Amino acid sequence: MTATTLDGEALATRIRDELRDRVTAVTLATGTPPGLGTILVGDDGPSHRYVSMKHADCEGLGIASFDERLPADARAADVEAVIDRWNADPAIDAVLPQHPFPAHLDYEALFRRIDPDKDADGLHPVNLGRLVMGVDAPRACTPAGIIEMLHAHQVPVAGHHVVIVGRGLTIGRPLANMLTLKTPDANAAVTVVHTGVADLGAYTREADVLVAAAGSPAMITADMVKRGAAVVAAGVSFEGRKVLSDVADEVADVAGWLSPRIGGVGPMTRAMLMVNTVRAAERRAARAEPV
Structure with missing residues (x-):
């Protein structure tokens, strides 16, 4: 099996194209x-x-x-x-x-x-609280980008088991909350684990969707992935200027979908930052409208 690429670069381009009319509307x-x-x-x-x-x-x-x-x-x-x-x-x-x-x-x-x-990042405590309550608010950029990417590539999420490796504030915790919301692109059963778990593979092999977000190079190997699962390489680290993925290259041989080290989650994070900025401007425009 060769995994289908979760192409974040192409999707981010499409999102930016769709934002242009909204930017023009707010400006006018x-x-x-x-x-x-x-x-x-x-x-x-x-x-x-x-x-x-x-x-x-x-x-x-x-x-x-x-x-x-x-x-x-x-x-x-x-x-x-x-x-x-x-x-x-x-x-x-x-x-x-x-x-x-x-x-x-x-x-x-x-x-x-x-x-x-x-809050451009969607990580202010007030907005994280709004997220937990299911209230509209700026959403954390990387988690929002991951969900958009899965949805655009028709990866089954609702009713399926998502395992997130990493409990950080930037990705793991907000993503877990987003994926449990009762919305068409979420509504999943979510397990959050971390590198301190004794047998990490026992959890990751149960995942229909696996999100690696721990910042530990090649932490997820092929034997830790269910055949046909969607794997999102969200965690990165650096060796000089070289970007290192949490997911080993060999995972492409067993996964059904896989985000690439370059052109996957990163472009989606930036695209969702643009979305948050435009939405904030649209809220400003709505407040300025005469009653």
Whole structure:
């Protein structure tokens, strides 16, 4: 068996194409395009590349982008000043503090300072609470992208068993909550495990859909995958500039669907960031409409 590729790059392109009309509509209705502001602190190489790609995505869609870069020794007060300024700026609909921050800064405390309605990442505690309640709110970008990718490739999810390896705030926990919602693209039975489990394969071999999100290179091997299962390689790590996947290459021989190391989850995460930004602008436009 050779797995069908879960092509995140092609789907992300389609999503961006569909967003263009919505960007135009908001701009015409309000006189201001959707706006995304990024905050980058320090010299982390991958972060610099990711932020540059996000601004390129904005430019391609007609979204205004604002870029604040602070030195690695920036104080918490310096970051707070940027967040406060952008919370109050009507031209900025979504704010993204690029993770990670230098170790002396409390990233989560600074993240909580963002206006929940301008939460580009969908990870503010208020929005995570809304997610648990099933209330409309910005959704975490990577989990939302994974669900979109599975749905677009017609991978059966509703009523099926999804195993997520990794319990992190960025992917594992919000994805588990999203997949249990009673919606057509979710409604799954979900198990969340982690690298501290004694026999990880005993869990992963039961999965109809397996999401690897632990950031441990080649952690998922072919003998840990049910034949014909969908496998999403969501966790990555780096060896210099080389991206390493949580899923070993050999998994392609047993999986029914597999997301690639490059062109899978990453482009979908960026696409859903654009979706969150446009949705935030649409909420602004709705508030501006006369009653």
